[in-house]
Amino acid sequence: QVQLVQSGAEVKKPGASVKVSCKASGYTFTSYGISWVRQAPGQGLEWMGWISAYNGNTNYAQKLQGRVTMTTDTSTSTAYMELRSLRSDDTAVYYCARDPGFDWGQGTLVTVSS
C-alpha cells in the first residue's frame, strides 16, 4: 500500500532553516507530484507548493516565494521541503501529500521558538 513517511519533529530558533523529508513507498515515485501543506495550531490547511517527482518542476505559494525550496531524490523516493528564515508564525504541522491528495504523510511538527 502507498505510504508517505515523514521525518520527526523539529524545534528551531527564529531565523534558522528546517528541512522536512517525506519518503514514499508502494507506488512509482516519479509518476506523481508531491504537494506540501501546513497547518498552524488550531488553524486550517495551507498549501505551500508542489513538485513534480518526474522532472523536478515546482510551483510555490506566492506568500512563501523566496523562503521555500522543494526537491526530490528519485534514488530514494524521497521528497524534501526546506523553509528558511523561520518565524514564530511558521510553527505548524507540515504534511506531504501525493497528487491529487489520496495519500498523506503523518505530519511533522515544526516549532519555531527562541
Add this chain to the structure above:
Amino acid sequence: SYELTQPPSVSVSPGQTARITCSGDALPKQYAYWYQQKPGQAPVLVIYKDSERPSGIPERFSGSSSGTTVTLTISGVQAEDEADYYCQSADSSGTYPNWVFGGGTKLTVL
C-alpha cells in the same frame, strides 16, 4: 487571491443528513476535493473530482456540484463522522497544481 468559502460549523443529530457547502468562482472550471480531518490526524480524502468516492470511504459520503458551489453530503450521519471538513480546488490559472483550501467546517454530531 482565489478563495473558497465554507460555513465554519454545521451541526446535525445522528442519523440525519449533513450538507457542507463550498463556494468559489473557479469551481465551474476546476474539480473539488473534500477532506475529513480528525484531531491529531492527517487529512483523509473522502471525495475527489466533485463526486467520486475513494475506495474504503463509506457510501454515506457523496459530493455534488452546481455552478460556483460544491456540496459534501453525509447521509445517515454517525458519531464517528464528527470532524473538520475541508474543500480543496485549484486556482484556474497556471500550468502546475496550485491548491486552494476552504477555511474548513467543523461538523458536530449532537
